[in-house]
Amino acid sequence: MVPHPYRVRRRRRETHDTFTLELQPASREGTAQEKPIMRGESAEWDIPATASQPLSTIPAFLPGQFNMLYVFGVGEVPISISGDPADPTTVVHTIRAVGTVTTALRQLRPGDMVGVRGPFGSHWPLSDAEGNDVVLIAGGIGLAPLRPAVYRILAERVKYGRVVLLYGTRTPADILYRRELARWRGHFDFDVLITVDHALGNWRGNVGVVTTLIARAPFDPLNTVAMICGPEVMMRFAARELVRRGVPAERIFISMERNMKCAIGFCGHCQFGPTFVCKDGPVFPYRSVKDLLTIREL
Amino acid sequence: METLKPLLAEHPFFEGLEPRHLDLIVGCATNVRFDAGTFIFREGEEANAFYIIRHGQVALEIFVPQRGPITIETIGQGEVLGWSWLFPPYHWHFDARAVTLTRAIALDGKCLRTKCEEDHDLGYQLVKRFAHIIMQRLQATRLQLLDVYGVHS
Numbered sequence: 001m002v003p004h005p006y007r008v009r010r011r012r013r014e015t016h017d018t019f020t021l022e023l024q025p026a027s028r029e030g031t032a033q034e035k036p037i038m039r040g041e042s043a044e045w046d047i048p049a050t051a052s053q054p055l056s057t058i059p060a061f062l063p064g065q066f067n068m069l070y071v072f073g074v075g076e077v078p079i080s081i082s083g084d085p086a087d088p089t090t091v092v093h094t095i096r097a098v099g100t101v102t103t104a105l106r107q108l109r110p111g112d113m114v115g116v117r118g119p120f121g122s123h124w125p126l127s128d129a130e131g132n133d134v135v136l137i138a139g140g141i142g143l144a145p146l147r148p149a150v151y152r153i154l155a156e157r158v159k160y161g162r163v164v165l166l167y168g169t170r171t172p173a174d175i176l177y178r179r180e181l182a183r184w185r186g187h188f189d190f191d192v193l194i195t196v197d198h199a200l201g202n203w204r205g206n207v208g209v210v211t212t213l214i215a216r217a218p219f220d221p222l223n224t225v226a227m228i229c230g231p232e233v234m235m236r237f238a239a240r241e242l243v244r245r246g247v248p249a250e251r252i253f254i255s256m257e258r259n260m261k262c263a264i265g266f267c268g269h270c271q272f273g274p275t276f277v278c279k280d281g282p283v284f285p286y287r288s289v290k291d292l293l294t295i296r297e298l
Numbered sequence: 299m300e301t302l303k304p305l306l307a308e309h310p311f312f313e314g315l316e317p318r319h320l321d322l323i324v325g326c327a328t329n330v331r332f333d334a335g336t337f338i339f340r341e342g343e344e345a346n347a348f349y350i351i352r353h354g355q356v357a358l359e360i361f362v363p364q365r366g367p368i369t370i371e372t373i374g375q376g377e378v379l380g381w382s383w384l385f386p387p388y389h390w391h392f393d394a395r396a397v398t399l400t401r402a403i404a405l406d407g408k409c410l411r412t413k414c415e416e417d418h419d420l421g422y423q424l425v426k427r428f429a430h431i432i433m434q435r436l437q438a439t440r441l442q443l444l445d446v447y448g449v450h451s
Contacts, residue, residue, distance in 0.1 A: 140447035170447040197442045199369045204397050207357065207369040209441040216374055231446040237437075 001264070003070045003115025004056045006091060008108045014094060015174050018141060019106055020082070023091040025054030026113060058116055060088050062123035063148035064227075064255060064283045068263050069093065070115030071104040078260040078278070080145035081119060085152055091116060094144035094176065120263040122283040124149045125253055129225035133161040135217060135247075137238045139168045139210050139230020143176050145255050145282075146229050150184065157189060164191040164217045168210025168234070171196050172203050193217060210234060214241045221246030227283075229255040236293050239286045252286035302327045302403060309350055311378055311427055319420045326409035332356075332396035338379070339390045345382035346407040351375055354400030359393040371435070372397065381428050383407025 083092025
């Protein structure tokens with residue numbers, strides 16, 4: 001459970017409070033040759049990928065899993081992995097700066113060290129979804145834990161039926177991964193529907209909560225596997241709407257968030273009813289947690 | 299008019315209606331088209347129709363001085379636009395603007411109101427269907443009000 005030393009390779013601004021860090025294993029030679037390059041208006045910083053021998057690395061991850069990121073001297077936080085599972089050399093996290101540690105993570109620059117433990121937890125059921133339509137529903141920063149699933153599905157597109165991504169954010173300025181969304185939308189066999197909760201008159205896209213997109217999405221409810229990630233209340237309503245449309249509850253999966261500390265089901269901070277979110281989750285079948293979601297004390 | 303009957307009969311909004319009721323409704327239906335950017339109705343105008351959107355997208359807007367038009371909701375293909383025709387004083391409460399070229403079936407509200415007064419079974423069927431849409435939109439609006447993607451989430 002000792003963190004692996006990683007260095008920030010690149011930092012990219014996504015929205016006013018969200019950023020993406022690309023990490024690579026720290027090498028024996030240190031970072032003398034690693035000179036940061038600034039791109040654009042301080043929106044992106046990066047250093048060249050190092051070819052030298054890494055000190056240690058974390059194992060490969062599965063889409064939906066998370067890492068514990070340790071800012072030395074500040075603290076450790078659980079962050080979903082949002083990179084490409086086919087690229088084992090780079091660890092990618094999209095982070096919203098809301099607390100002490102995530103704010104410290106935002107202040108990191110290329111070459112700075114960060115500790116990484118992981119990957120932890122359960123993953124999206126991409127193998128089980130093969131042969132089915134796939135509906136991915138993301139709210140806000142919930143798109144980040146689903147992005148590895150999108151990468152995997154696009155890499156193995158032939159294995160799935162219709163695939164649709166429904167994405168809701170607060171305003172048009174809060175849309176994550178704009179360039180990638182545009183690219184995904186360009187695929188003829190990948191539907192992307194986006195909506196925002198609030199917009200001024202110059203926005204020509206959808207306005208309304210993400211659940212309203214479910215009725216507009218093309219999929220066969222009985223042969224669909226749905227994966228949802230976002231604020232808990234949004235997931236609850238999205239899952240209900242999917243069930244109303246005819247998707248069996250056992251084919252709906254949600255990614256839960258709780259106060260994860262140890263990440264191995266030992267400390268009990270993330271206990272959620274009879275489960276620990278860090279060990280048994282974060283990805284749960286909706287059917288197994290449906291009743292727990294309405295218990296206010298949990 | 300008869301040509302619109304199959305379209306209306308297939309639409310989920312009219313699912314389960316008796317054929318005689320559908321015939322009454324078809325008698326109040328016309329095809330309409332709105333170019334992108336044009337207003338379908340504006341706040342304060344008389345509300346004398348509702349629309350089944352066949353193609354395109356419509357923004358429900360409210361104009362706020364010094365801020366301009368704010369979109370509250372968008373309504374797309376297959377969805378129903380407008381319920382103020384059903385409730386006195388029959389005036390629109392928001393603006394509806396075609397975001398893209400929009401084709402729809404317009405149902406004459408005055409015509410339908412008259413038929414609903416004459417045939418309360420038809421009236422009940424329509425009110426029941428509109429109540430369902432109003433409930434769905436109210437739930438969605440409540441979720442919007444929660445601001446679930448805010449910092450507290």
